[in-house]
Amino acid sequence: MDTLQIISYTGVFVFAVTGVLKARTKRFDIFGAVVLAFVTAYGGGTIRDLLIGVRPVNWVNDNLALVIVVLSTIITFFFKLNTTLIKKSIFWVDAFGIGLFTIVGIQVALRAGISNGYALVMGIITATFGGLLADVLCNKVPSILKPGELYATACLLGGGLYLVMLNYHLQSETSMIISILVIASIRIFAIRKKLQLPII
Template structure:
C-alpha cells in the first residue's frame, strides 16, 4: 500500500511540476527539472534529515522512470490539462495527501517520535512544491493566504496517530488519512478557509 501510494505521489507531483513550468514558458529541460524537484524534493530533504542515504530515488530508479512517464504524459496532454482550471490544483492536492502519509511512515520506520513523524510528513508533502514555486519565481503555495497547506498536513498526521492509537487497521488508516488531507484541502479552498493574517500598523 505504501509503495503504491509513494509511486502515485511521485507521478502526480511530477505532472503538477510540468504544468507549472509550462505556464512559466520554460524549455523542455527546464520543465523536466521542475517536474523532478516537485516530485522528489520533499522526499530527498526528508531522507537527508533522517540519515537515509543514498536517498530513496538514488536506490530505486523506478522513481526517475515514473517522473519521465509523468513528464511525457503531461507534455502530450498539456493543452487538455491546461483547459481544466482545477487540474493543477487537483494533482497538487492528491500529492499532498499521499506524501504526508509517506513521510510519516518513513519516520515510523526509524522509530521516531510521532511529532517528528508529522514534521517529516509535512516536509515530504510541502517542500517539493516550495522548491518548485521558488524556481518558478512564485510566492510559495506553502506560504500563501488561503491555502493552509502545511496546516492540513499536520492535521492529517494527528488524525493518523489518533487512529493508530485506537487500533484502526493500517491500510484503512492510511486511506483515511490521505482522503482527509485531500478532502480538507479541497474544502479549504472552496470555502476560503485560512489562518489569521497579522499586520503592523504604520
C-alpha cells in the same frame, strides 16, 4: 511491492505531473519540465531523508523513480490544456498529492525510529517542500506561505488523524486512505470557502 511503496510511487507521479503543469505555465522547455517534475516529486522526501539520516536518500539507485518522472512529463506533454484548465488540474492533482506524501513521510520517519510528533513534521515536509522548491524555481511565492491556502494545515490535521488511528491499531491501509481523503478534502474545502489562518 507493499502498500507504502504503491502510495509513494503514486505520489511521485502525481507531484511530477504537478511540476510539469507548473513548468507549462512558465513555458519551460522539455528539459526544464523534467527538472521541475523531479524537484516537485522528490524535493520534500530528499530534505526529510537528510534530516532524519536516511542514507542514501529515497531516489538514489531507484530507476523506477526516474522512469515515473520522465513518463509523467511525456504523458502531460501530450495533453494540451488551456491556462484555466492547467490551474484547475494543478489544484486537484496537488490536493491529493500532499495527502499521499504526508502519509509516506510519516511512515518513513516512523520506520526510522522517529517519535510520532517529529514523524508528523517529517510528513508535512515531505508533502510541502517539493512544491515549495518548485515555486521558488518558478519565481513564485510558495503556496505553503500564502494566506487562504491551508496547505500545511491540511497535512497537519490529516497526518495527526493518521497517527491517532495507528495508535488505535486500525488497519493500516484503511487508515492511509482515510487520512489521504481528509487531507485532500480540507485543502479543497479551504480553497473553495476561502478559509485562512489569522494574518499577522
